[in-house]
Amino acid sequence: GQQVMQIPQYQHVQEGEDFTTYCNSSTTLSNIQWYKQRPGGHPVFLIQLVKSGEVKKQKRLTFQFGEAKKNSSLHITATQTTDVGTYFCAGPAGNTPLVFGKGTRLSVIA
Amino acid sequence: GAGVSQSPRYKVAKRGQDVALRCDPISGHVSLFWYQQALGQGPEFLTYFQNEAQLDKSGLPSDRFFAERPEGSVSTLKIQRTQQEDSAVYLCASSPGGPAGANVLTFGAGSRLTVL
Numbered sequence: 001g002q003q004v005m006q007i008p009q010y011q012h013v014q015e016g017e018d019f020t021t022y023c024n025s026s027t028t029l030s031n032i033q034w035y036k037q038r039p040g041g042h043p044v045f046l047i048q049l050v051k052s053g054e055v056k057k058q059k060r061l062t063f064q065f066g067e068a069k070k071n072s073s074l075h076i077t078a079t080q081t082t083d084v085g086t087y088f089c090a091g092p093a094g095n096t097p098l099v100f101g102k103g104t105r106l107s108v109i110a
Numbered sequence: 111g112a113g114v115s116q117s118p119r120y121k122v123a124k125r126g127q128d129v130a131l132r133c134d135p136i137s138g139h140v141s142l143f144w145y146q147q148a149l150g151q152g153p154e155f156l157t158y159f160q161n162e163a164q165l166d167k168s169g170l171p172s173d174r175f176f177a178e179r180p181e182g183s184v185s186t187l188k189i190q191r192t193q194q195e196d197s198a199v200y201l202c203a204s205s206p207g208g209p210a211g212a213n214v215l216t217f218g219a220g221s222r223l224t225v226l
Contacts, residue, residue: 006152031212042201042217043153050212088152092211095166097143100152 004091006101014109019076021104023089030092032065032072037103038085046074046087079108112136114218116202122224123192131187131221135204141213142185144177145201147220153201159185160207192225199223 005024013019023032031050035043047056049065049072056063060083062075076083086103093099115134123129135142141160145153146169155169161182170177174193179185189196199222203215 030209033214035215042219043203043215045214045216048212048214096155096168097158097166097211097213098215099155100145102152 004089004093004099004101006089006104008104009102010105010107012107012109013079015081016078019079019083019106021074021087021089021106023072023074023091023101025070025091025093027093028069030069032069032089032091033098034063034072034074035088035090035100036085037088041085043088043100076106079106081108081110084108114202114204114216116200116218116221118221119219120222120224122226124226125194126191128188128190129192129223131189131200131202131223133185133187133202133204133218135183135185135202136216138206139204139216140182140207141205142179143203143205143213143215144185144187145203146171147199147201149198156187156200189223192223194225197223197225 007022033048034046037043047063053067054065060077064073086105088100088103090098090100117132143158144156147153157167157177159179174190176188199220201220203217205213
């Protein structure tokens with residue numbers, strides 16, 4: 001079935017380095033959402049993107065939605081230890097309301 | 111309530127036992143979702159309610175899985191004759207409503223099921 005693919009699966013960075021995770025869909029998405037899950041926690045909503053080419057910023061986090069609405073990215077500038085966790089993208093796929101990618105697990109080395 | 115409440119937080123079952131997991135969504139939230147999350151994986155969609163109507167149950171892995179939301183509020187996910195492969199965290203999420211694909215979800219803390 002339709003899937004939302006995420007890369008990379010893991011990313012280890014030194015504190016202060018930048019981090020980017022990418023999300024791709026085989027079909028056009030009406031919207032894409034990003035969630036963060038801390039170790040041992042549950043997914044927490046970060047942002048929703050709706051418009052083609054949309055860019056939104058939350059402090060050090062920058063979210064982009066591709067022009068074709070098939071891909072998205074999350075970029076973190078100057079990572080901190082508080083950024084540790086798994087970042088998921090999610091979007092509607094066929095008749096399924098919200099399908100999650102497998103996530104990118106971020107480790108930050110102080 | 112202030113958030114999505116799930117119980118029990120932890121459940122250990124012997125293979126073959128039946129289990130029931132409860133979800134109490136945010137008051138007034140129309141939509142309710144169940145996801146299954148295996149260790150190291152993303153949440154996998156199980157089923158979705160709008161009020162008391164189960165609009166999509168395409169993700170339920172087998173007929174051993176059953177979900178209900180009889181009064182449009184609290185929901186129960188029931189797993190009959192549990193198997194080891196059912197071991198996972200079961201996440202419930204709710205949202206105010208609107209088009210299903212645009213729902214922004216608030217998750218509960220999850221129910222971790224371990225089947226021995």
